[in-house]
Amino acid sequence: xxxxxxxxxxxxxxxxxxxxxxxxxxxxxxxxxxxxxxxxxxxxxxxxxxxxxxxxxxxxxxxxxxxxxxxxxxxxxxxxxxxxxxxxxxxxxxxxxxxxxxxxxxxxxxxxxxxxxxxxxxxxxxxxxxxxxxxxxxxxxxxxxxxxxxxxxxxxxxxxxxxxxxxxxxxxxxxxxxxxxxxxxxxxxxxxxxxxxxxxxxxxxxxxxxxxxxxxxxxxxxxxxxxxxxxxxxxxxxxxxxxxxxxxxxxxxxxxxxxxxxxxxxxxxxxxxxxxxxxxxxxxxxxxxxxxxxxxxxxxxxxxxxxxxxxxxxxxxxxxxxxxxx
Amino acid sequence: xxxxxxxxxxxxxxxxxxxxxxxxxxxxxxxxxxxxxxxxxxxxxxxxxxxxxxxxxxxxxxxxxxxxxxxxxxxxxxxxxxxxxxxxxxxxxxxxxxxxxxxxxxxxxxxxxxxxxxxxxxxxxxxxxxxxxxxxxxxxxxxxxxxxxxxxxxxxxxxxxxxxxxxxxxxxxxxxxxxxxxxxxxxxxxxxxxxxxxxxxxxxxxxxxxxxxxxxxxxxxxxxxxxxxxxxxxxxxxxxxxxxxxxxxxxxxxxxxxxxxxxxxxxxxxxxxxxxxxxxxx
Numbered sequence: 001x002x003x004x005x006x007x008x009x010x011x012x013x014x015x016x017x018x019x020x021x022x023x024x025x026x027x028x029x030x031x032x033x034x035x036x037x038x039x040x041x042x043x044x045x046x047x048x049x050x051x052x053x054x055x056x057x058x059x060x061x062x063x064x065x066x067x068x069x070x071x072x073x074x075x076x077x078x079x080x081x082x083x084x085x086x087x088x089x090x091x092x093x094x095x096x097x098x099x100x101x102x103x104x105x106x107x108x109x110x111x112x113x114x115x116x117x118x119x120x121x122x123x124x125x126x127x128x129x130x131x132x133x134x135x136x137x138x139x140x141x142x143x144x145x146x147x148x149x150x151x152x153x154x155x156x157x158x159x160x161x162x163x164x165x166x167x168x169x170x171x172x173x174x175x176x177x178x179x180x181x182x183x184x185x186x187x188x189x190x191x192x193x194x195x196x197x198x199x200x201x202x203x204x205x206x207x208x209x210x211x212x213x214x215x216x217x218x219x220x221x222x223x224x225x226x227x228x229x230x231x232x233x234x235x236x237x238x239x240x241x242x243x244x245x246x247x248x249x250x251x252x253x254x255x256x257x258x259x260x261x262x263x264x265x266x267x268x269x270x271x272x273x274x275x276x277x278x279x280x281x282x283x284x285x286x287x288x289x290x291x292x293x294x295x296x297x298x299x300x301x302x303x304x305x306x307x308x309x310x311x312x313x314x315x316x317x318x319x320x321x322x323x324x325x326x
Numbered sequence: 327x328x329x330x331x332x333x334x335x336x337x338x339x340x341x342x343x344x345x346x347x348x349x350x351x352x353x354x355x356x357x358x359x360x361x362x363x364x365x366x367x368x369x370x371x372x373x374x375x376x377x378x379x380x381x382x383x384x385x386x387x388x389x390x391x392x393x394x395x396x397x398x399x400x401x402x403x404x405x406x407x408x409x410x411x412x413x414x415x416x417x418x419x420x421x422x423x424x425x426x427x428x429x430x431x432x433x434x435x436x437x438x439x440x441x442x443x444x445x446x447x448x449x450x451x452x453x454x455x456x457x458x459x460x461x462x463x464x465x466x467x468x469x470x471x472x473x474x475x476x477x478x479x480x481x482x483x484x485x486x487x488x489x490x491x492x493x494x495x496x497x498x499x500x501x502x503x504x505x506x507x508x509x510x511x512x513x514x515x516x517x518x519x520x521x522x523x524x525x526x527x528x529x530x531x532x533x534x535x536x537x538x539x540x541x542x543x544x545x546x547x548x549x550x551x552x553x554x555x556x557x558x559x560x561x562x563x564x565x566x567x568x569x570x571x572x573x574x575x576x577x578x579x580x581x582x583x584x585x586x587x588x589x590x591x592x593x594x595x596x597x598x599x600x601x602x603x604x605x606x607x608x
Contacts, residue, residue, distance in 0.1 A: 239382050240422040243414040244483060245438025247406040262434065265424035269469070 009191050015304060016064035016189045021198035023305040028186050030312040034319045035178055042096065042167035045322065050174045057181045066188050074184040075177065079132050082176055083139055089169035096164030104143070104159060108152040113145040196221040197299070215289060222278070230271060237266045327393055328357040328523070329379055329412070329491065334388035336374055347374040348547040350388075355379075357393070357490055360523040363534040363555070365569060366544035372527045373417070375544065376493050379525065380412040381405045393490075410439045413489030417496050419480035423468040428459065428479050431468050435487040446486070453486035454479075457512055474505040481509070485516070492516065494526040498533065510537060535559070535572035535593040543567050559591060574598045 016024075035053060038046050061071055075082075121138045128134045150156075187195070200217035207213050238248065246259045331353040337344040348371040355362065364372050377383040378390050381397055390397040392408050416422070425431035432450035433443075441449065454464070457478040463471065468479055481497070494513070498506040514537060517524050528534060534541060534555060541558045543551035550567060551558060558564070559575060571579070574592050581587040587605065592598040 236416070237422060239377070240416045240419065242382055243380060243409055243416065244422070244435040245406065245409055245487065262422075262424050266421050270421055 008187065010066055010070065010188045012065050012189065014064040014189070016060065016185070018304075019189075019308060020299055020301055020305045021190050021194035022201050022299065023301070023308050024186055024190055025195070025198040025202060027308055027312040028182055030316050031182050032179060034312075034316045035175060035182070037316075037319050037323055038175075039323065040168060040171055040175075042164045042171070047167065047171055049319070049322070050171055050178065053178050054174055054181075057178060057185070060185060061181070064185065064189055066185070070188065071181055071184060075180055076132060078176065078180060079135060082173060083136060085176070086169045086173050087139075089172055090161060090165050091159045093165035093168055094160065094162055096162045099161045099163050099166065101158060101160045102143075102147055103150075104146040104157050105150040105153045106146065106155040106157070107150055108154065109149040110146045111154075113149055114142055117141055117145070192224045193221065196224065197295070197297075212290065214293070226271075226274070229274070230267065233270050234263065234267050237263055237270075240266075329353070329355040329393075330391040331378070332389045332391070334378065334385040334390055336371075336378065336383060337386050346547055347371045348544070351375065351549050353542070353549070353552065355491070355523060355525065357523055358521050360525075361517055361537060361539045362523070362525045362542060363538035363540070364525065364527045364542045364544065365529070365531075365534060367568065370544040371547040372544055373495055374547075376414065376495055376525065376527060379491070379493050380409045380414045382409075382414070407439070410487050411489060412491045412493060413484040413487055414493045415481055415484050415495065415497060417499060418477075419484075420473060420476035422480060422483070423476060426467060427465050428468050428471070429454070429464040431479060432482045432486050435483050439487060449486045449488060450482070453482040456485055456516065457482045458508070474501060474508075477501065477505075477509070478512075481512070489522075491523045491525065494524065496527050496529070498528070498530065506533075513537070531570045531572040535574065543569070555593065556591065559593075 035050075038049055040046075058068075061068065117138055121135075125131060125134065190198070196217055199220060200213060203211070203213045203216065241259070241262050242248070246262055248256075248259060331351050334351045335346065335349045337346050364375065366372050374383065378385060378397075379392070381390075381392060384390075384397055385399055387399065393411050395405065395408060397405065423431050425434060429447070429450055432453055433446040436446040436449045437443070451461075451464075454461075459475065459478055459482060463475070468476060471479070477497075484492070492513070497513070498509055501509065510533060513524055513526070516522055526533075526538070538555050540553065541551065541555050542549065543558070545567065551561065558567075559571065561567075572593065574595060577598065578587070578589055578592065582589040590601060592601050
């Protein structure tokens with residue numbers, strides 16, 4: 001329950017931590033736009049740019065004093081997506097030079113082997129420490145057994161790997177990784193309260209078209225504030241229901257449905273009660289929706305903030321230039 | 327049998343550091359006839375201790391033995407059945423209610439432990455009778471009754487599992503004096519009629535004096551006292567435990583100081599009154 005990495009602040013005092021949150025958020029948006037503007041291609045220049053961005057991100061991470069391990073942990077939820085897109089790109093792009101060609105057999109023998117691998121993976125994964133690598137290894141093995149076990153073949157298919165495909169797959173792989181690293185760098189170095197302030201002030205222009213920005217910001221900050229509280233409550237209810245014989249680990253799938261209900265309804269009831277209590281507590285302390293509010297922290301744009309904006313704008317300009325020229 | 331703690335420590339994992347919740351606890355709890363109060367400050371590890379008693383938490387060091395089942399730090403066997411033997415009622419148990427009707431909610435526990443529908447219903451009705459939930463309420467929603475009644479329904483949900491040992495984590499917290507008295511009477515009744523061991527966390531020394539036979543005092547995760555309540559309140563270092571005295575003893579101490587009455591410990595109001603009347607006659 002305590003291993004939710006995305007959106008976890010790592011305390012520190014690096015220059016990235018001290019950067020104005022508004023600037024940080026703005027820079028992130030620019031960087032993301034820049035990363036997505038680079039066209040997917042197998043040409044040398046976009047790939048070099050992508051790798052350069054990746055290296056830049058690594059330098060940023062190091063200079064902010066964030067342990068690399070934390071960043072890699074942040075990639076964990078998208079390992080499946082990464083692998084999937086990589087293989088799709090690899091096999092469906094048929095341009096350029098043919099590198100290797102595989103014959104795969106969906107045969108009785110290979111389907112059996114795949115099933116065995118699948119069962120083995122599910123059974124053994126709890127003993128393995130490096131689960132991502134293990135998952136990739138199993139995926140590799142699944143293709144491997146299809147190539148080497150042609151006995152009693154039912155269906156054959158051919159997969160050709162072209163150099164374009166390989167390069168594009170690699171390109172997309174690095175792009176997704178970059179995007180995740182950028183976003184997690186922001187959340188690692190910015191407290192949720194600061195982040196919330198940044199969102200509020202960047203959304204301010206929307207006030208002109210009557211969007212209740214401050215209400216949205218308050219909702220957002222309360223939501224973020226209550227995630228740990230609700231997790232704690234959930235854990236408590238889980239234990240209480242475990243005392244009544246619900247075991248979320250040892251039970252069959254059929255029983256799991258009822259068990260999840262026994263968890264969901266109490267948590268639902270508690271969150272409503274909490275919301276009501278909080279609403280009352282806020283009103284008692286004079287909160288009025290839409291009234292003008294002051295802040296305890298005042299943010300000032302400094303020299304390094306201006307520099308940061310300059311650098312990311314330059315980055316975007318270069319990428320747009322490359323796009324126009326190339 | 328019963329529950330044995332052998333040099334048990336438990337540490338919560340925090341950011342970079344681990345926090346010791348309890349340390350080096352050795353205990354022996356018999357399966358019959360005990361009424362134990364666990365007392366100590368907030369954060370002294372009481373809740374952590376009782377969560378070891380039905381294997382919700384596993385010790386980081388040492389060993390817990392529940393009805394003959396070893397629970398060393400790393401285990402792979404199934405332990406769910408132990409939770410039927412040791413019923414744990416959490417703080418504010420009314421939040422765990424979720425079914426459509428009260429009866430169904432009480433039946434939830436026994437059904438998880440492989441009782442058939444009709445068996446569970448019999449057990450549930452029996453448990454409801456013990457806690458005084460009227461039959462007319464059986465088909466109502468558990469969210470539509472009063473807080474005190476919700477707590478009774480939740481307690482019934484544990485009792486219906488027919489546990490051998492009943493563990494209560496601050497059962498009277500947030501109840502009014504009458505609700506508190508009624509609920510404690512229910513536990514006393516269960517203890518008297520079925521001779522079940524009851525373990526109860528509490529901050530209320532009056533409850534300790536009135537109901538408990540044995541008291542366990544925790545301070546900062548360490549076991550500092552384990553013995554009868556008479557031994558506790560007469561303990562020469564009682565002040566070091568930072569505990570309050572129960573009201574009858576407070577009255578007697580004040581009388582000793584103010585009017586020179588001879589101090590003799592009486593733990594409930596009835597015997598206190600009898601003693602005072604006796605003194606008056608002399």
